[in-house]
Structure formats: structure tokens, C-alpha cells
Amino acid sequence: MTTRINQTFAALKTENRAALITYIMAGDPNYGIALEIMKVLPQMGSDIIELGIPFSDPMADGPSIQAAGLRALGNGQTLQKTIDMLQEFRKNDTTTPVVMMGYYNPIYIYGVERFLQNAKAAGIDGLLIVDLPPEMDQELCIPAQQAGINFIRLATPTTDDKRLPTVLQNNSGFVYYISLTGITGQSLTDMSDVVTSVNHIKAHTTLPVAVGFGIKTRAQVEQIGQVADGVVVGTALVNAITATLDSEGNIRDDPVKTVCDLVRELRLGV
Numbered sequence: 001m002t003t004r005i006n007q008t009f010a011a012l013k014t015e016n017r018a019a020l021i022t023y024i025m026a027g028d029p030n031y032g033i034a035l036e037i038m039k040v041l042p043q044m045g046s047d048i049i050e051l052g053i054p055f056s057d058p059m060a061d062g063p064s065i066q067a068a069g070l071r072a073l074g075n076g077q078t079l080q081k082t083i084d085m086l087q088e089f090r091k092n093d094t095t096t097p098v099v100m101m102g103y104y105n106p107i108y109i110y111g112v113e114r115f116l117q118n119a120k121a122a123g124i125d126g127l128l129i130v131d132l133p134p135e136m137d138q139e140l141c142i143p144a145q146q147a148g149i150n151f152i153r154l155a156t157p158t159t160d161d162k163r164l165p166t167v168l169q170n171n172s173g174f175v176y177y178i179s180l181t182g183i184t185g186q187s188l189t190d191m192s193d194v195v196t197s198v199n200h201i202k203a204h205t206t207l208p209v210a211v212g213f214g215i216k217t218r219a220q221v222e223q224i225g226q227v228a229d230g231v232v233v234g235t236a237l238v239n240a241i242t243a244t245l246d247s248e249g250n251i252r253d254d255p256v257k258t259v260c261d262l263v264r265e266l267r268l269g270v
Helices: 004-015 029-042 063-073 079-090 102-110 112-122 141-146 166-167 191-202 218-225 235-242 257-267
Strands: 019-025 050-053 098-104 126-129 151-155 175-178 209-212 228-234
Touching: 004 019, 019 029, 019 063, 019 235, 019 257, 029 050, 029 079, 050 063, 050 079, 050 126, 063 235, 079 098, 079 102, 079 112, 102 112, 112 141, 126 235, 151 166, 175 218, 191 209, 191 218, 218 228, 218 257, 228 235, 235 257
Parallel strands: 019 050, 019 228, 050 098, 098 126, 151 175, 175 209, 209 228
Antiparallel strands: none
């Protein structure tokens, strides 16, 4: 199976640089602006886009992404609208890989077979479903890969040598290493542990390894990019969008320009 994800990492390897992977929540602050942001991310330097699926109980996410998901849900964002958003994006961009990231419940309710068929038709490249462990691969992972969609697994600081082979089994696209024990939005302070962990994972797989959680600045992107194949920035982008809203959630500044400026700066780190 060859996807845009595989092609992107292969191309970046020849450039000797890491991928900048940017996360946004579908429908935040509303459908139209989220789509506009998604469309300009590649122009600003994003190599891969993670598109968050709004969910009411996001147990791995910190306050910022939780709030973004609730804003999106409050504005009527659904899984179908998230698929529609990807389909609209693909009208002008057929090369940038898009990974849908979220939780299994919305997909289960939507219907796995229906979701995979519609998401594939819309132009999805990968899935990162944080609450589906390897023991449940038959639920979504195997069907997704049979449909030609990469299924990306999470490794954490607590993933020991006994667990790592299980985590890597049926993983495709890339391995997402969570640099912190906890939820999104925390601050990353100990780079030495990240370097050690990434090198350890690379010794057990030929897949690219991307690092996320706690990465907020160009300097951090540069540091992580020297050891990892990809650097994921999410909460910083969500916070940038949030900063353009007033206390009622109304738009007071330009979210698109704010995100563009941040991504352009982060790209300099890779």
C-alpha cells in the first residue's frame, strides 16, 4: 500500500528534513474558516495535515483542544461534515496527506464500512484513533488498511520493550510518539528523553517516527526535527485560533492570518 503519507516522507528524506505536521479541529471556529485554514496550511509549509474529528468526551486532549471540539460541535460540526470538509479541500489539493485524528465512537455510530468508503472517496490518507488499542485491530485498523488507508499508532514514554512490538504491529504510515505522559497542551521540557525514545523506536521499525504533544515553538520544532522524521504541532495552532475569539466565541481578529503567521514561523524550524 502506497499513500500520500509514504510518498511525502520518502520525498522529505531526500531533502534531509523532517515533516511539519499541523493539527486543526474540523469546524473550529466554524466550518467555513476551518476549511479556509486547512486550504492555506500547505502554502504556509505544512507537509501533512491532521484533521481533528470533534467528540464530546476527548479523554486524551487538554483544555484547548477540548474547547475547540466543543466549539465545533456547538456550530453543528459532524463526522459527515468533516468528511465533506476533506472532500472540499481535495478539489484544489490532491497531494497533501490528510490524517483524520480522533476517537472511535463517532466512527462506530456512523458505521465503519460506510465511514471508510466515504472517507476514502473524499481523499483520506490515514487514521489516528487514540482509543483503539492493538487488541481491537479488527474493529477499524485492519478494515482501514484493506481500504488503502494508513492506520497510525501511538507510542508513549510508558511503552516498554514488551509492549512496543504489539504497538508496531499493523502500524502503517508513521509512528506517532507522544513526548509526554498526559494530555495535549502541556509543555515539553526534557528533550533528552525524547531523543532517546525516538532512537529506541527507530531501532524496532522502518516506519518514520513523528513526535507530538508539547511542541509549540520554532526552536522546539528544530530540536525535534533533528532526530524525528516528523514534528506535530496541534495545541499551539488551536490556541492561535482561540486567541482571535472573544469570550462568547465571536471572531474579533483574523484566524486564518494568525494561523498562517504561526505555521510560516514553525516551518523555519524544519
